[in-house]
Amino acid sequence: MEYRRFGKTNLPISVFSLGTMRGLNDPSSFTAVLEKALQSGINHLETAAAYGKSEEYIGQALKHFNIPRQDFYLTTKFSPTPDPEKIATQLENSLEKLQVDYIDNIALHGINTEEHLRWVTQENSCLRPLQQAQKEGKIGNIGFSTHAPLEVILKTLNTNLFSFVNLHYYYFWQRNDPAVSLAHEKDIGVFIISPTDKGGQLYAPPEKLKQLCTPFSPQWLNYRFLLSDPRVSTLSLGAAFPDELYPALEVGNDLSPLQTEEKAAFNRLEQELETTLGENKCSQCYECLPCPEEINIPEVLRLRNLAVAYDMTGFGQYRYGMFENAGHWFPGRKGNRCTECGECLPRCPENLDIPNLLQDTHQRLNGSPRRRLWEE
Structure with a gap:
C-alpha cells in the first residue's frame, strides 16, 4: 500500500x-x-x-x-x-x-x-x-x-x-x-x-x-x-x-503514470463513445442549463451516453432513479418533465435534439425510485 x-x-x-x-x-x-x-x-x-x-x-x-x-x-x-x-x-x-x-x-x-x-x-x-x-x-x-x-x-x-x-x-x-x-x-x-x-x-x-x-x-x-x-x-x-x-x-x-496498454484501453473507450453515439453524443459542456423545468440535462444525457455506448444500463437506471428522490444530494428532475420549451436548444454547441434525447433516456432508464443509503 x-x-x-x-x-x-x-x-x-x-x-x-x-x-x-x-x-x-x-x-x-x-x-x-x-x-x-x-x-x-x-x-x-x-x-x-x-x-x-x-x-x-x-x-x-x-x-x-x-x-x-x-x-x-x-x-x-x-x-x-x-x-x-x-x-x-x-x-x-x-x-x-x-x-x-x-x-x-x-x-x-x-x-x-x-x-x-x-x-x-x-x-x-x-x-x-x-x-x-x-x-x-x-x-x-x-x-x-x-x-x-x-x-x-x-x-x-x-x-x-x-x-x-x-x-x-x-x-x-x-x-x-x-x-x-x-x-x-x-x-x-x-x-x-x-x-x-x-x-x-x-x-x-x-x-x-x-x-x-x-x-x-x-x-x-x-x-x-x-x-x-x-x-x-x-x-x-x-x-x-x-x-x-x-x-x-x-x-x-x-x-x-498510466502505461501504454492502459492508455490504449482508455482510447478504445473514447473511440467507442464517438462511434456509437455519433451526432447524439453529449459532450457535457453544461451550456444547456439552467432548465426551466429543473431537469439536470447534462447528467441525464451522460447516463444515456454510458447506456448506449457501453451498455451501462443498470448503472444508468440506478442513478436515474435517484432523480426527484434524493434532494440536494442528487438534484434535478427526470427527462419526462421536458415541456419542449426549446430554451436549451440554441445554447447547445452540438445542436443536439435535447427534448427527444431526454425522452429517449427516460424510456431507457426509468424504473423504481431510488433513495440514498442513509437518509438525513
Missing part, C-alpha cells in the same frame, strides 16, 4: 481509505473487514454520524484490536447546520461512540447548496465549535464533503476554510476536474468518494465494457486513472466482507 500526504493536514494516509457507508451488517463482519484492511496497510477510516451504527462499530473494533492510536487516522462527518450547538453536540457523541480522545479529521458532510455555504461563512458559523475543538485538541483538521454543482464547490474551496475535500470524480464523470485542480493548488487534500459504485457500478460491469477494457477490468482502470493523478490523495473503499477489498488492494501499490 502506498501513502500520500493529505494536503495541508500533513497526514500520510493510505491511497485507499476504508469507507463505512455500506456493508455494516453487524459488528463481527465489520471487524473482519477492518482487520483485513489494517493488515493490508490501510491507515485511514472514514465514516459519518449519519451512517447508522458505523461510528459505534468502528469504536468497538478498534478497542478489540487494541491498536495504538497513532497508527491510524479517523475522519467523521457532520451535516452543515445553521445551529452551531448541534455540531458541538454531535462532536461529543462521536468521540464517545468512536471511543477515542480526538478525531483526526472532521468534515462538514454535504455542502451541496448555496444555503449550506452561507451556514459556513455567516458570523455565527457552524464551523465555530469545530475551530474551538481544534484549539482544545479534540480534532485535528476540518474539511468538507460535497455533492454540489461545480460552481458551489469552487466557491467553498475559495473560502480557504478547509484542509481537505471529499468529492466525486472518476473516469466516467470528470466534471469536477477544475475542483480537483483548485484543491491541489491550495494544498487541500482530495478524497474521492465511491469510485467503484458512483463511478459506474464497476464491480458488476456489462460484458461490452469488460471487453473494451481488456486486459484490465473496468474497476482496475478507474483506480489507475485516479491513482496515477498526483492531485488525488486517497480513494474511498467500502466493503461488506474482506474479499470485497480486492482488486483495490492489488492496485494500491502502483502510483506510476
Whole structure:
C-alpha cells in the first residue's frame, strides 16, 4: 500500500481509505473487514454520524484490536447546520461512540447548496465549535464533503476554510476536474468518494465494457486513472466482507503514470463513445442549463451516453432513479418533465435534439425510485 500526504493536514494516509457507508451488517463482519484492511496497510477510516451504527462499530473494533492510536487516522462527518450547538453536540457523541480522545479529521458532510455555504461563512458559523475543538485538541483538521454543482464547490474551496475535500470524480464523470485542480493548488487534500459504485457500478460491469477494457477490468482502470493523478490523495473503499477489498488492494501499490496498454484501453473507450453515439453524443459542456423545468440535462444525457455506448444500463437506471428522490444530494428532475420549451436548444454547441434525447433516456432508464443509503 502506498501513502500520500493529505494536503495541508500533513497526514500520510493510505491511497485507499476504508469507507463505512455500506456493508455494516453487524459488528463481527465489520471487524473482519477492518482487520483485513489494517493488515493490508490501510491507515485511514472514514465514516459519518449519519451512517447508522458505523461510528459505534468502528469504536468497538478498534478497542478489540487494541491498536495504538497513532497508527491510524479517523475522519467523521457532520451535516452543515445553521445551529452551531448541534455540531458541538454531535462532536461529543462521536468521540464517545468512536471511543477515542480526538478525531483526526472532521468534515462538514454535504455542502451541496448555496444555503449550506452561507451556514459556513455567516458570523455565527457552524464551523465555530469545530475551530474551538481544534484549539482544545479534540480534532485535528476540518474539511468538507460535497455533492454540489461545480460552481458551489469552487466557491467553498475559495473560502480557504478547509484542509481537505471529499468529492466525486472518476473516469466516467470528470466534471469536477477544475475542483480537483483548485484543491491541489491550495494544498487541500482530495478524497474521492465511491469510485467503484458512483463511478459506474464497476464491480458488476456489462460484458461490452469488460471487453473494451481488456486486459484490465473496468474497476482496475478507474483506480489507475485516479491513482496515477498526483492531485488525488486517497480513494474511498467500502466493503461488506474482506474479499470485497480486492482488486483495490492489488492496485494500491502502483502510483506510476498510466502505461501504454492502459492508455490504449482508455482510447478504445473514447473511440467507442464517438462511434456509437455519433451526432447524439453529449459532450457535457453544461451550456444547456439552467432548465426551466429543473431537469439536470447534462447528467441525464451522460447516463444515456454510458447506456448506449457501453451498455451501462443498470448503472444508468440506478442513478436515474435517484432523480426527484434524493434532494440536494442528487438534484434535478427526470427527462419526462421536458415541456419542449426549446430554451436549451440554441445554447447547445452540438445542436443536439435535447427534448427527444431526454425522452429517449427516460424510456431507457426509468424504473423504481431510488433513495440514498442513509437518509438525513
